[in-house]
Amino acid sequence: xxxxxxxxxxxxxxxxxxxxxxxxxxxxxxxxxxxxxxxxxxxxxxxxxxxxxxxxxxxxxxxxxxxxxxxxxxxxxxxxxxxxxxxxxxxxxxxxxxxxxxxxxxxxxxxxxxxxxxxxxxxxxxxxxxxxxxxxxxxxxxxxxxxxxxxxxxxxxxxxxxxxxxxxxxxxxxxxxxxxxxxxxxxxxxxxxxxxxxxxxxxxxxxxxxxxxxxxxxxxxxxxxxxxxxxxxxxxxxxxxxxxxxxxxxxxxxxxxxxxxxxxxxxxxxxxxxxxxxxxxxxxxxxxxxxxxxxxxxxxxxxxxxxxxxxxxxxxxxxxxxxxxxxxxxx
Ligand code: PBG
Numbered sequence: 001x002x003x004x005x006x007x008x009x010x011x012x013x014x015x016x017x018x019x020x021x022x023x024x025x026x027x028x029x030x031x032x033x034x035x036x037x038x039x040x041x042x043x044x045x046x047x048x049x050x051x052x053x054x055x056x057x058x059x060x061x062x063x064x065x066x067x068x069x070x071x072x073x074x075x076x077x078x079x080x081x082x083x084x085x086x087x088x089x090x091x092x093x094x095x096x097x098x099x100x101x102x103x104x105x106x107x108x109x110x111x112x113x114x115x116x117x118x119x120x121x122x123x124x125x126x127x128x129x130x131x132x133x134x135x136x137x138x139x140x141x142x143x144x145x146x147x148x149x150x151x152x153x154x155x156x157x158x159x160x161x162x163x164x165x166x167x168x169x170x171x172x173x174x175x176x177x178x179x180x181x182x183x184x185x186x187x188x189x190x191x192x193x194x195x196x197x198x199x200x201x202x203x204x205x206x207x208x209x210x211x212x213x214x215x216x217x218x219x220x221x222x223x224x225x226x227x228x229x230x231x232x233x234x235x236x237x238x239x240x241x242x243x244x245x246x247x248x249x250x251x252x253x254x255x256x257x258x259x260x261x262x263x264x265x266x267x268x269x270x271x272x273x274x275x276x277x278x279x280x281x282x283x284x285x286x287x288x289x290x291x292x293x294x295x296x297x298x299x300x301x302x303x304x305x306x307x308x309x310x311x312x313x314x315x316x317x318x319x320x321x322x323x324x325x326x327x328x329x330x331x
Contacts, residue, residue, distance in 0.1 A: 036080035036327035040124060040277075040319040044215050045069045045106040046089040054285070057211035058282055059289045061321050063089060069110045073118045080268040080327040083122040085171065086110055086321055087216055088131050096140060097132035101157040103165065111165035124169040124198065125162040127155055127183070136213075136220040138174045138228060146227060152179045156186035161170060163192040171254070173200040175228040180247035198252035198277060198317075199245040200236035202264055205229035208283030210259045215282065238264050239271055246272060252317065255282040262313040269314030277317035278310045285321040298328055 019029050044055070044063045051065035064072055073084050090099035099105045111123050118270035129151065130138045139151030151174065159170040172179050172185075180199050187195050205226050213219040230237060242253045253272065255265045256279035269276045288306070292299035305324050310318050320326065 026085045032308055034307055034311055034326070034330060036323075036330060037082070038311060038316055038318050039081050039323035039327060040083040040085050040088060040317060041072075041076045041081050041323035042085045042088050042319060042321060043069050043072055043110070044089055045110040047091050055211065055215040057214050057286050058321060059293070060325070061215065061282075061285075063215065065112050066106060066109045070113045070117045073114045074122050076324050076327075079324045080331060081323045082120065084114065084122060085124040085126060087126050089216060090132060093132055093134040095134055097129035097154055097158075100127075100129055100132040100154065101161040101245065103161055108161055108165040111162060111167050115166040122168045123166065124171055125159075125167045127159045127162065127172040128174045129154060129158075130174075130218040130220070134220050136223070137223070138225065139176060144223070146176075147161045148176050150179070151176050152182045155179050155180050158202055159183045160186050160190055161194070163187055163190070164223050167195065169196040169198050169252070171198040171200060173203060173256075175200065175203050175225075175230070178248070180245045180250050184249035196251045197249060198254060199250040200256055200279070201242040201245040201250060201253040201259075202239050202255045202268065203229055204232050204257065206232065206257050206260070206281065206283070208260070208281045210283050211286045212282035232260070235264055235267060235284055239267060242268050242272060242274075246274060252274065252277055254279060254317075254319075255315070257284060258310045258315070258318070259284050262309060265310065265313040265315050275317065276315050277319060278313070278315035280306065280310060280318060280320040280322070282321065303330060 019025055046063045046065055048065040049067055052068045053063040055061045086107050088105055090105050092099050107125055114123050114244055128138050130136055137146055139146035155172060162170050245253055252275040254277040255261050255268055258278040258280045265278050288302050291297045303326055307326055
């Protein structure tokens with residue numbers, strides 16, 4: 001006879017379902033919690049005034065002029081998100097990426113404006129050349145190869161100009177060798193020893209950056225990024241990258257992308273115990289948005305499940321285009 005009574009006499013001592021019986025019970029034993037404190041919102045800053053242009057492949061993400069970037073930072077703060085990551089879309093591009101360290105370029109202007117108008121928001125800047133070079137590569141080209149050391153000199157100039165404008169954190173995303181140590185020394189020499197370095201330490205050569213390159217106009221004109229970004233198949237190498245960046249002075253280390261690299265996040269966190277960031281990148285965001293638009297997934301649930309997984313893997317810092325939406329959902 002298969003009644004409830006007869007099952008109860010099976011003598012099952014451990015019933016894991018007991019702790020799932022109601023929401024307060026589930027909340028009581030929940031292991032991973034998300035907070036808006038974990039989130040960083042990326043912003044794409046362009047020239048002009050009053051510009052707010054939606055990126056076609058990234059719904060609800062915009063190219064913003066400085067005045068609009070300030071509004072967006074203020075809106076993020078109102079939602080509970082206290083950190084933004086700035087990317088620059090300068091009109092002027094050349095073969096050495098000189099707009100990367102132009103004090104009047106969009107990023108430098110946005111840093112000053114956000115620090116002035118929205119105090120309390122941490123301003124993080126992406127340090128790379130790909131948004132600033134006319135060929136779209138992350139560094140200086142010599143015979144069509146990215147030349148490591150001359151590129152590092154340019155990155156130091158960019159990082160120092162961000163610090164001079166008031167950035168709290170600089171985030172080198174170029175994957176050149178030795179750039180963290182060079183940036184640390186360059187900042188310290190000029191008295192910016194309190195500026196934090198968040199290194200894109202384990203950055204993979206990923207197909208999931210596609211929509212970003214539309215947003216930032218940074219698709220390489222020829223070739224790819226395989227000579228500096230990591231092979232998706234490797235994880236021991238990621239640990240070596242992270243170790244080297246920590247030795248060179250990184251304060252925070254990042255794994256990027258996030259969802260396809262949760263094992264890397266977990267291993268990095270376990271091996272080093274450093275503040276660990278994960279970048280939930282443009283393609284990961286675009287996939288959820290596209291599926292949601294088709295009515296194929298429940299977007300709010302898929303968003304929270306994704307962000308929870310990244311947090312559970314070990315990242316306390318999550319860079320995501322969903323930052324505002326997720327913060328509102330948590331409120
Ligand atoms: C490079 C940079 C990229 C991203 C962040 N910094 C693009 C790339 O390496 O091609 C991608 C972020 C995203 O896809 O959301 N400056």
